[in-house]
Amino acid sequence: MDITSKRGFARLMLRLPEYRTELRQHADHPQLKELGEAYELAFEAAAFWSRSTASVASACTAEYRDLVFDLEQDVLHSLEVASRSRDTTFDAAKH
Numbered sequence: 001m002d003i004t005s006k007r008g009f010a011r012l013m014l015r016l017p018e019y020r021t022e023l024r025q026h027a028d029h030p031q032l033k034e035l036g037e038a039y040e041l042a043f044e045a046a047a048f049w050s051r052s053t054a055s056v057a058s059a060c061t062a063e064y065r066d067l068v069f070d071l072e073q074d075v076l077h078s079l080e081v082a083s084r085s086r087d088t089t090f091d092a093a094k095h
Contacts, residue, residue: 001027001028001033001036003036003076004036004037004040004041005033005034005036005037005040006036007034007040008035008037008038008039008040008041008043009023009027009032011039011040011043012036012039012072012075015072016072016075019075019076019079020025022079022082022083023075025078025082026079026082027077029078029082031078032075032078035074035078038071038076039068039071039072039075041088042064042067042068042071043064043068045060045064045067046061046064046065046067046068049061049064056095
């Protein structure tokens with residue numbers, strides 16, 4: 001897992017503390033690694049635009065915050081799928 005993905009996972013664990021165990025259990029899954037990386041990038045972009053004085057800053061901030069929320073939902077959905085189907089595609093990458 002690269003540094004961006006690790007930071008995204010750390011942020012997700014802070015944001016979704018009730019799912020920390022599940023996040024740790026599936027941290028090596030490629031889909032969740034990608035979501036962790038995307039989460040970090042979207043979070044940083046939202047933070048950048050929230051500090052910006054550009055005329056498009058508020059629109060960009062809102063767009064990236066929406067993306068952050070959508071990625072959180074994607075992570076939760078992925079964890080739900082993982083918990084329901086341990087012997088199918090989600091865990092196949094571990095074997």
